[in-house]
Amino acid sequence: MPLTSLVSDAATLTTTIVAEFPVPLHRLWDAYADPRRLERFWGPPTWPARFTRHDFHPGGRSEYTMTGPDGERSRGYWEFLTVEAPHSFSVIDGFAHEDGSPNRDLPGMRMVFSFEATEGGSRLTTTTHFNSIEELEQLTEMGMEEGTRQAMSQIDAVVAELAEYAAGIATAAEILSDTQVRVARVLRAPVDLVWRAHHDRAMLQRWLLGPDGWTMPVCEVAERVGDGYRYEWAQVDGTGRFGFEGELLESEEPVRAVTTERMIGVEGPGTVNELTLTPLDDGTLLSIVITYPDAGFRDMVLATGMTDGMETSYARLEAIAAA
Numbered sequence: 001m002p003l004t005s006l007v008s009d010a011a012t013l014t015t016t017i018v019a020e021f022p023v024p025l026h027r028l029w030d031a032y033a034d035p036r037r038l039e040r041f042w043g044p045p046t047w048p049a050r051f052t053r054h055d056f057h058p059g060g061r062s063e064y065t066m067t068g069p070d071g072e073r074s075r076g077y078w079e080f081l082t083v084e085a086p087h088s089f090s091v092i093d094g095f096a097h098e099d100g101s102p103n104r105d106l107p108g109m110r111m112v113f114s115f116e117a118t119e120g121g122s123r124l125t126t127t128t129h130f131n132s133i134e135e136l137e138q139l140t141e142m143g144m145e146e147g148t149r150q151a152m153s154q155i156d157a158v159v160a161e162l163a164e165y166a167a168g169i170a171t172a173a174e175i176l177s178d179t180q181v182r183v184a185r186v187l188r189a190p191v192d193l194v195w196r197a198h199h200d201r202a203m204l205q206r207w208l209l210g211p212d213g214w215t216m217p218v219c220e221v222a223e224r225v226g227d228g229y230r231y232e233w234a235q236v237d238g239t240g241r242f243g244f245e246g247e248l249l250e251s252e253e254p255v256r257a258v259t260t261e262r263m264i265g266v267e268g269p270g271t272v273n274e275l276t277l278t279p280l281d282d283g284t285l286l287s288i289v290i291t292y293p294d295a296g297f298r299d300m301v302l303a304t305g306m307t308d309g310m311e312t313s314y315a316r317l318e319a320i321a322a323a
Helices: 025-033 133-141 144-152 155-166 191-199 201-207 295-302 306-322
Strands: 003-009 014-021 049-054 061-067 073-084 088-096 109-118 121-129 172-175 180-187 214-220 228-235 241-252 256-263 271-280 283-291
Touching (some): 003 144, 014 144, 025 109, 025 121, 025 155, 025 271, 049 283, 133 144, 180 295, 180 306, 191 201, 191 271, 295 306
Antiparallel strands (some): 049 061, 088 109, 109 121, 172 180, 214 228, 256 271, 271 283
């Protein structure tokens, strides 16, 4: 990474890092907007991060875990204060307990990320604001500056490959933990349209069909938090039928929705699905974090070829958006 400066200022209680990259501004911005890319450099090489939530909008929240070489874990979170794409965003960055709640025994800080185009590419200025000189000194002693240098040295490889990545990657599932999987796909459509496609009955029945040869005769959409939903699919030749039902737990139009999901007629626990939509230069990053009751259930679902059917549906949605 072309790190041009790293300055700690006790008078202003700040640490400021400036780095320049030979890539367009939007590519650098997208590296922070996409949790799959962000977790490849947010954390030193020996303490890689894994993001289980990344709501890249004002009022949103990110949650991540960094794992050390001996398996030790450090949890953290971001609370988004501002997001002004593609020029800046600011967060409260803090440590968290194992259950994700803020750890008030360790310092929290405000971080401002500023992006600007340059003649040769783009520049990132990261300013960390501390609450006291004691907090600045405490985090410096914990190796914050060196850890930051190591973490940011990984950005070069990430932004360099984003051009190829953005050209199109099929729906993919990544295992985050024993009970969580993240499914992600970049859709060539604006956020508002993707949100509407997930909440408009007529649109859902056009694209959310999986492989060819299926219809969606039952499509009951949850409109408000607390509402239930029910989707059923049937094969055109009448040989098969299945469905899912659940409840809408959270909704922040047009960026986030959390639902429960269980297969109709199947006993036992279901899943919790967290849908996040993030605008990128090339469209919308759709990310779904699925929480299963246990690893066995997770592996059984993944073995069904779930992502293949999702990819067919998302490709269909893109075709509708293009038309």
